[in-house]
Amino acid sequence: MNRLPKTLLAIALMVLLSQSMACTRGELEVHDPWIPAAPPNVTVLAGYLEIRNGTRETVRITGASSPDFERIEFHRTEQQDGMARMIESVFLEIPARSTLALEPGGHHLMLINARRPLDEGENAAVTLKLDDGREVDARFTVRRVEFRL
Numbered sequence: 001m002n003r004l005p006k007t008l009l010a011i012a013l014m015v016l017l018s019q020s021m022a023c024t025r026g027e028l029e030v031h032d033p034w035i036p037a038a039p040p041n042v043t044v045l046a047g048y049l050e051i052r053n054g055t056r057e058t059v060r061i062t063g064a065s066s067p068d069f070e071r072i073e074f075h076r077t078e079q080q081d082g083m084a085r086m087i088e089s090v091f092l093e094i095p096a097r098s099t100l101a102l103e104p105g106g107h108h109l110m111l112i113n114a115r116r117p118l119d120e121g122e123n124a125a126v127t128l129k130l131d132d133g134r135e136v137d138a139r140f141t142v143r144r145v146e147f148r149l
Contacts (some may be wrong), residue, residue: 027054028094028130033140035111037120045118047072047109047126047140050101053094061092063129070113072126077105086110091131118142 033049053059064072074089084105092107094100102108109126118124120142128136 028052028059028134028136029054030128030136030138033126033138035118035124035140035142036145037118037142040117043113045069045111045114046104047111048102048104049109049138049140050099051092051094051128052099053096056096058096059094060131061094061128062090062131064109064126065129066111066124066126068115068118068124068126069111070115073110073112074107075110076107120144 029052031050031052033047035045035047038045051061061074064074066072074092075086076089077084077086079085088110089107092100092102100107111124111126114124122142123139124142126138126140128138130136
């Protein structure tokens with residue numbers, strides 16, 4: 001069995017530790033962005049994803065844009081008097097070192113007036129705009145969703 005020389009092992013460990021420290025130093029990370037597939041005549045779609053804030057400060061997302069949609073809004077679904085209502089949010093806020101899940105029945109992006117048909121498996125580009133001027137890009141994949149009753 002071949003063994004790595006100690007110096008090569010030490011270098012490998014330093015690379016792994018530096019990657020780990022980069023994650024703990026903190027950034028805003030987007031995970032699993034997706035859009036439910038819909039018939040071509042649907043004018044409003046929803047966008048879901050998980051946003052992880054690895055920073056030491058609260059992050060506020062104040063806008064979003066896309067070459068694939070005319071407009072993007074932030075919404076949340078609330079139950080009121082037994083009815084689900086969508087309420088527009090001015091911004092999304094993610095406390096330090098926490099995660100915000102945008103998911104069916106909760107917070108989500110409203111993707112308004114697609115500029116092109118989006119079929120299952122295709123991607124749509126979305127840019128999230130932060131209140132400090134930074135931007136985070138994401139590629140949302142269109143997925144077929146099966147509903148079970």
